[in-house]
Amino acid sequence: MLACRRLNSLELKGFFIPLLLGIDIGGTKVALALGDERGRVLERARRPTNPTEHPADDLARIAEDARALLARADVTPNDVACVGVSAPGPIDAQGETLLHPPNLPGWGEVPVRAILADALGLRVHVENDANAAVLAEWRFGAGRGYDDVVYLTASTGIGAGLVLGGRLHRGHAGNAGEVGHAPVEWEGLPCACGQRGCLEAYVGGAAWTRRLRAITPATSAVARIAGGSQQARPEHVVAAAGEGDPFARSEMERFNRYLARAIVTLAFVVAPEVVVLGTIPASAGEALCFAPLREHVAEQVWPVLGRDLRIVPAALGSELPDYAGLCAAREGLETRSR
Numbered sequence: 390m391l392a393c394r395r396l397n398s399l400e401l402k403g404f405f406i407p408l409l410l411g412i413d414i415g416g417t418k419v420a421l422a423l424g425d426e427r428g429r430v431l432e433r434a435r436r437p438t439n440p441t442e443h444p445a446d447d448l449a450r451i452a453e454d455a456r457a458l459l460a461r462a463d464v465t466p467n468d469v470a471c472v473g474v475s476a477p478g479p480i481d482a483q484g485e486t487l488l489h490p491p492n493l494p495g496w497g498e499v500p501v502r503a504i505l506a507d508a509l510g511l512r513v514h515v516e517n518d519a520n521a522a523v524l525a526e527w528r529f530g531a532g533r534g535y536d537d538v539v540y541l542t543a544s545t546g547i548g549a550g551l552v553l554g555g556r557l558h559r560g561h562a563g564n565a566g567e568v569g570h571a572p573v574e575w576e577g578l579p580c581a582c583g584q585r586g587c588l589e590a591y592v593g594g595a596a597w598t599r600r601l602r603a604i605t606p607a608t609s610a611v612a613r614i615a616g617g618s619q620q621a622r623p624e625h626v627v628a629a630a631g632e633g634d635p636f637a638r639s640e641m642e643r644f645n646r647y648l649a650r651a652i653v654t655l656a657f658v659v660a661p662e663v664v665v666l667g668t669i670p671a672s673a674g675e676a677l678c679f680a681p682l683r684e685h686v687a688e689q690v691w692p693v694l695g696r697d698l699r700i701v702p703a704a705l706g707s708e709l710p711d712y713a714g715l716c717a718a719r720e721g722l723e724t725r726s727r
């Protein structure tokens with residue numbers, strides 16, 4: 390009877406029952422969110438990831454966090470339909486095992502789904518973080534209302550995911566949409582993935598930071614804002630370009646041109662209605678990134694594909710991890726029912 394009254398009170402607050410539990414395991418932060426498939430969040434928690442050489446112990450701590458979150462919300466595991474995990478790739482095609490994720494040093498092959506399912510006694514569904522992010526922006530962010538959405542985020546690396554025809558597109562072996570590692574220069578710069586000429590080697594945050602430390606003039610506003618050329622990072626370029634600094638402007642132009650190459654390829658291959666861009670582009674904004682980017686894309690893409698193509702900033706910002714986890718959970722339910 391008690392459980393019945395409590396669920397009713399959640400429903401009265403507008404929550405859709407049963408609930409979903411989202412866990413976003415990032416390189417720096419773990420974010421947990423208890424909510425529903427409509428994106429309403431009942432309870433959330435965040436803490437530093439601090440990955441160790443013992444991923445099973447790290448995951449046991451995450452399971453403890455999840456139990457604490459449920460207790461805080463006065464919800465029992467029985468009230469949770471599915472746990473969704475958004476985790477850094479690569480992940481095997483079955484969605485079982487993380488395969489040496491570069492963003493979690495010390496983690497090798499980690500059967501994350503089975504470990505968390507055993508620890509929590511709940512159904513667990515794992516998506517790579519880029520897939521979870523495209524689902525989140527599609528259902529609750531800048532991609533809402535469209536059927537064909539590309540999400541591309543330029544942070545440390547480049548993550549990308551595709552929703553095509555109103556469904557997550559996984560492709561063969563589940564890694565479709567890894568645009569960050571499609572070449573923008575043949576035989577170009579070496580990439581952390583082992584290939585050459587990848588988009589990530591040109592506009593990924595880590596690669597761009599290395600470049601900036603090698604070439605930033607000491608007299609530029611980038612160096613002044615960063616506190617020296619050796620501290621220069623992409624966000625300092627964004628800030629200095631906003632002041633009109635010529636070096637920063639030329640770096641933004643280079644960034645936009647390389648990003649445009651990837652978007653042109655995407656436009657021809659999957660003809661999205663909207664391309665949603667996170668992190669660096671979202672912080673650079675309209676004048677420094679989106680307006681020139683749209684122009685570069687329009688120069689290279691057929692009008693029939695480019696005319697209605699929207700290129701927009703991501704909308705979820707710092708709440709993305711909450712929605713990514715919840716969307717992974719919802720994907721788990723829908724995958725089961727298919």
Ligand SMILES: [Zn+2]
Pocket residue numbers: 569570580581582583584585587589590
């Ligand atoms: Zn690469």
